[in-house]
Amino acid sequence: MKISALEIFRIKVDLLTPYQMSKVLGSRIETQAIILKIHTNKGIFGLGEANPAPLVGGETTDSVIATIKTFFAPLLLGANPLDAAKLEIALDRVIAGNNAAKAAVSVALFDILAKAEKVPLHLIFGGKLHSELPVMWPLSCGSPIGDDKIIEEKLKIGHTTFMIKMGAQDVERDIERVSAIREKYGNGIHLISDTNQGWNYRETLSFINGLEAKAIDLMEQPMPIENLEGYKSVCRVSPWPVSVDESIYTIHDARRLISEKAANAFSLKVSKHGGLLKTKNIAIFSEVFGINCLMNSEIEFGISQAALLQLGCTLNNLVDFGHAYMSPLRLADDITDYSRLVNDGKVRVPDTPGLGVELDEEKLSLYTQDHFKFNE
Numbered sequence: 001m002k003i004s005a006l007e008i009f010r011i012k013v014d015l016l017t018p019y020q021m022s023k024v025l026g027s028r029i030e031t032q033a034i035i036l037k038i039h040t041n042k043g044i045f046g047l048g049e050a051n052p053a054p055l056v057g058g059e060t061t062d063s064v065i066a067t068i069k070t071f072f073a074p075l076l077l078g079a080n081p082l083d084a085a086k087l088e089i090a091l092d093r094v095i096a097g098n099n100a101a102k103a104a105v106s107v108a109l110f111d112i113l114a115k116a117e118k119v120p121l122h123l124i125f126g127g128k129l130h131s132e133l134p135v136m137w138p139l140s141c142g143s144p145i146g147d148d149k150i151i152e153e154k155l156k157i158g159h160t161t162f163m164i165k166m167g168a169q170d171v172e173r174d175i176e177r178v179s180a181i182r183e184k185y186g187n188g189i190h191l192i193s194d195t196n197q198g199w200n201y202r203e204t205l206s207f208i209n210g211l212e213a214k215a216i217d218l219m220e221q222p223m224p225i226e227n228l229e230g231y232k233s234v235c236r237v238s239p240w241p242v243s244v245d246e247s248i249y250t251i252h253d254a255r256r257l258i259s260e261k262a263a264n265a266f267s268l269k270v271s272k273h274g275g276l277l278k279t280k281n282i283a284i285f286s287e288v289f290g291i292n293c294l295m296n297s298e299i300e301f302g303i304s305q306a307a308l309l310q311l312g313c314t315l316n317n318l319v320d321f322g323h324a325y326m327s328p329l330r331l332a333d334d335i336t337d338y339s340r341l342v343n344d345g346k347v348r349v350p351d352t353p354g355l356g357v358e359l360d361e362e363k364l365s366l367y368t369q370d371h372f373k374f375n376e
Helices: 060-074 084-094 101-118 144-155 171-188 199-210 230-238 251-259 276-288 302-312 361-367
Strands: 003-020 027-040 045-050 131-133 137-139 161-165 190-194 218-220 242-244 265-268 294-296 346-348 369-375
Touching: 003 199, 003 361, 027 060, 027 101, 045 131, 045 302, 045 361, 060 084, 060 302, 084 101, 084 276, 101 131, 101 276, 137 144, 137 265, 137 294, 161 171, 161 218, 171 190, 190 251, 199 230, 218 251, 230 242, 251 276, 265 276, 276 294, 294 302
Parallel strands: 137 161, 161 190, 190 218, 218 242, 242 265, 265 294
Antiparallel strands: 003 027, 003 369, 027 045, 131 346
């Protein structure tokens, strides 16, 4: 088997509700992605997705297209896609960084490998430990009244974990939000605060000191990534685990954070880490040191979500509450049938070959803004 062609699609879809994050990352009203389709001479094709985050990872949809066209197409065309692991490693030899672009290739290659073997992708990574996983629901930066409305709505359909975006307003208001939620719902829900680097060290301590020890279950990325000393100090005094997202891209980041005792949990995203193998390696490395992982998302379409699910279900060190497997449900539409897997606040792991989702070609065409094809 060999790779005969690559197709690249730039797509854009609106969010159902605008999403306000921190003052550092701003607000989102739409999401853009690059969809990669890798064709083979045997009629099997693999699907990949790149979710660039310009303000954190430095990539854009334009840079992803250029990277695939200039660096990856010459490497991949004519190669055997069943050498998925070897090819994922080879991507690092032609260009540094560019993790979202590399992730799209990685996911598409492993999709082909699993389809060729007629097995679900999780079997390639050792088999599933979880047949289903709980799904969180995110709360935009807002007010206690707005939070309460969403929580009530999502509790009715089974969601019991909520990620509260913070850092766009005074820390005192965010303390009020958490206190109001915990006072009303008690221990009936799990809460994750996610500040996306929106606080400084003093504000982070104010948040910790302003709440009871059981107010939240996880505090994610409260301060800028460069404040390593601040994270070390916060980890020593925080009554709840401190998770990092923007701070961890590579396994070398993981090693530094662990050795410095600057994090208690890692937020994983396949597109952020540069592929399935790299993400799996970070998770395994973390487990050795007692670090649990939160499976997170970049407001993704169903391809990235399916890849994250196929990997996440194989991990033994997941946090024991909801994960971000709801991303396509927040979009006005998706190009896959992924959303059928999410019901009653849980996501079911599919056992069909490959990623386990089907591409809707009509929707892909509808939302495509640019299309490129490269043949052997």
